[in-house]
Amino acid sequence: MAHIQLPEGLPGILGPLAISPETTKVLLELAEVLLRGPNTLTSAEREIIATYVSSRNDCRFCQLSHGAAAAAHLGGDYELIDRVKTDYASADIPEKLKALLAIAGKVQKGGKHVTTEDIERARGLRATDKEIHDTVLIAAVFCMFNRYVDGLGTWQPDDPQAYREMGQRMANAGYGQPEREEATARS
Amino acid sequence: MAHIELLNDLPGIRGLMAFRPETAEPLNQLADVLLRGPNSLSPGERELIATFVSSRNDCFFCQTVHGAVAAYHLGGGEQLVLDVKRNPELAVIPDKMKALLAIAGKVPRGGKEVTTGDVARARESGATDMEIHDTVLIAAAFCMFNRYVDGLGTWAPTDPDMYRQRAPMIARDGYASSVPGVSAQES
Numbered sequence: 498m499a500h501i502q503l504p505e506g507l508p509g510i511l512g513p514l515a516i517s518p519e520t521t522k523v524l525l526e527l528a529e530v531l532l533r534g535p536n537t538l539t540s541a542e543r544e545i546i547a548t549y550v551s552s553r554n555d556c557r558f559c560q561l562s563h564g565a566a567a568a569a570h571l572g573g574d575y576e577l578i579d580r581v582k583t584d585y586a587s588a589d590i591p592e593k594l595k596a597l598l599a600i601a602g603k604v605q606k607g608g609k610h611v612t613t614e615d616i617e618r619a620r621g622l623r624a625t626d627k628e629i630h631d632t633v634l635i636a637a638v639f640c641m642f643n644r645y646v647d648g649l650g651t652w653q654p655d656d657p658q659a660y661r662e663m664g665q666r667m668a669n670a671g672y673g674q675p676e677r678e679e680a681t682a683r684s
Numbered sequence: 685m686a687h688i689e690l691l692n693d694l695p696g697i698r699g700l701m702a703f704r705p706e707t708a709e710p711l712n713q714l715a716d717v718l719l720r721g722p723n724s725l726s727p728g729e730r731e732l733i734a735t736f737v738s739s740r741n742d743c744f745f746c747q748t749v750h751g752a753v754a755a756y757h758l759g760g761g762e763q764l765v766l767d768v769k770r771n772p773e774l775a776v777i778p779d780k781m782k783a784l785l786a787i788a789g790k791v792p793r794g795g796k797e798v799t800t801g802d803v804a805r806a807r808e809s810g811a812t813d814m815e816i817h818d819t820v821l822i823a824a825a826f827c828m829f830n831r832y833v834d835g836l837g838t839w840a841p842t843d844p845d846m847y848r849q850r851a852p853m854i855a856r857d858g859y860a861s862s863v864p865g866v867s868a869q870e871s
Binding site: 500513517519523530531554555556600607608616626627631633634637638642645646647649650 | 689713791817818824825830832834
């Protein structure tokens with residue numbers, strides 16, 4: 498049971514998104530530009546950052562849906578995503594992404610946890626200032642989404658398959674208005 | 685000194701927004717719709733929620749900017765803003781605001797900290813579901829803004845007058861009007 502009255506059957510963030518069109522439009526635009534807009538970081542890398550932060554915040558809906566989106570970008574490599582969440586240092590990902598995940602993990606605890614050493618390490622592995630900026634902002638934005646989803650006590654499915662379908666849709670169609678996405682899925 | 689080369693000397697989030705206009709646009713729109721859009725909570729009440737959360741997250745720039753705007757909306761009530769930051773339960777504000785601030789104060793610690801008891805208290809004091817939704821989203825959004833500002837090590841003016849002087853302009857013109865380029869010239 499969610500804390501407030503939400504439409505039946507809409508999982509996670511889709512419930513609150515359905516009742517607040519003005520904020521929803523902007524939140525979806527933010528997700529789209531951050532995770533899918535033109536960037537030197539791939540969409541898979543950016544979804545991995547989102548997934549990692551959501552897992553640190555213990556938000557089931559966000560970590561499973563964005564984890565599935567990241568896996569979908571990587572041809573269905575769900576094992577890699579699980580490894581990133583449990584121990585990214587041993588995951589088969591570029592060293593630069595590891596340094597960016599270290600920064601993202603600090604942001605999750607609080608902005609002031611990020612140190613100049615964290616930044617220097619990422620720069621040493623050829624992360625650009627824009628990539629560092631986007632990593633901090635993606636991590637911060639998921640500290641918002643995670644709190645929005647859990648702070649309203651939204652319903653979140655148990656079945657992992659539900660998230661895989663969501664992730665596919667997020668990876669293929671992006672973060673347009675949910676109504677439109679569903680219309681596309683039905684047609 | 686910010687962690688990255690912003691190529692401008694604007695303070696706080698404004699420097700970050702000038703650095704990355706593509707993300708600045710939805711971020712400013714989010715602040716405008718949440719804090720200034722049509723709502724049964726007044727702009728002053730919503731700025732108080734933003735200020736309170738930013739103070740719990742120890743973000744000097746955000747709590748000072750939004751505290752100054754809240755005080756301006758509330759007729760120069762700087763003492764009231766200080767009282768709310770110290771302890772909303774003892775401040776001279778309606779019971780409904782106390783209940784909403786109690787919810788907002790849980791959100792920085794994590795979405796799951798919000799209890800059905802917190803929500804029931806807000807409802808009993810007359811809060812609508814939409815007001816509870818907006819309170820959670822404003823609190824979550826400031827957990828994002830605060831991390832963005834501090835995670836990239838931005839600088840903030842220490843003189844409270846700098847914030848007081850900008851407050852009437854923000855109250856009148858909003859956040860989106862301080863988009864990069866415009867804001868770069870004005871100060």
